[in-house]
Amino acid sequence: MAKEKPGTLQIKSFADHHVITQPNPLRKVLLRVPESDLDDPVGRAEKALAGLSGEFKNWMTIEADRLSAAHAVVLRDGFTIDNREELFRAAHDIKGDAATFGFPSAGAAAESLCRIIEHAPDLDLVPAELITHHINAIQAIVRERTKLDTAVMASKLSKQLRGVADEFLLKVNRDRPEHLEAILAPSIVPAE
């Protein structure tokens, strides 16, 4: 498909902008099929994803350990630019992946940690326990998932952490309206 030449561009010019259209180069991959067509690519993909689920716990453990390793480096060397980035990326990956892997509360705790890293004016002034509690919570949620009562407890734990983190962030950003707006803005992803 990609080897085909792009169609001719049509350009309409205005005083301060151009509007460029081209024949849809991907139109050929759109097939008209009868209503009776039984092909279900989404269902097929969901099944394939379910087929991977046996690996999710292991993947989540790897992600949580990466976060703990990044945190250990911060504890040893402080918040350098690289250390901050690695801690943020490790937390951010958990935030994005954990729900897919079946650990939504770990994702919520990781999101709370991401907000601290992103919005604290000076990470060296963030109470060390606040960050440590987030990391310990994520590890605990991942390790204890198989226990019966942990889903409710994990959700409660991540909500409490988020509450404490938000209280801290609102306090330290009271003179930084841009950050306050971002902290208070609702997420586009519905809460669990």
Place this chain on the structure above:
Amino acid sequence: MYRIDFNKLRFLICDDNPHMRRILRTLLHSFGAREVYEAEDGATALEMYSHYVPDIVITDWAMPIFDGLELAQMIRQPESKGNPYAPIIMLTGHSEKRRVTVARDAGVTEFLAKPISAKGLYQRILNVVASPRPFIKTKTYFGPDRRRNTNNAYIGPERRVGGEMEVMQQPSLLDKARSNI
């Protein structure tokens, strides 16, 4: 009813997380795609973009070396030798409204907030295949038309000078990002 013939599409996926790449690859292969190329950072993705000329790019935002936002900006160079018009789907853990706006202003075509779902990904691909938007070029922007709605209640100056253009009726990127998550 329409269906996408995925085996004719070439994808480039860019994510530094190997687990997410595996999930994406699994989903795309299950849809029927055969050609799926993978990069683990923006710089490698840009090289692969020039080499493999993918039909659709799916990229993460937060990555080392240069990130998905910079990748989108590098692809959306109107004078570049490569194809600056390829649809870019940003698949990211960022879930704030302002991020959607920043991605849009970098030339991203569709925004999909993690956690990923087969349905959400399929719908974004269907959107870029079935409903491509015209491109707008100004002094400061080159990318898909950012105006998806005609807002009859808008009061204020027309920011595009020199005539009123037709705007395709589509839900906003933010509304689409919010849906089907």
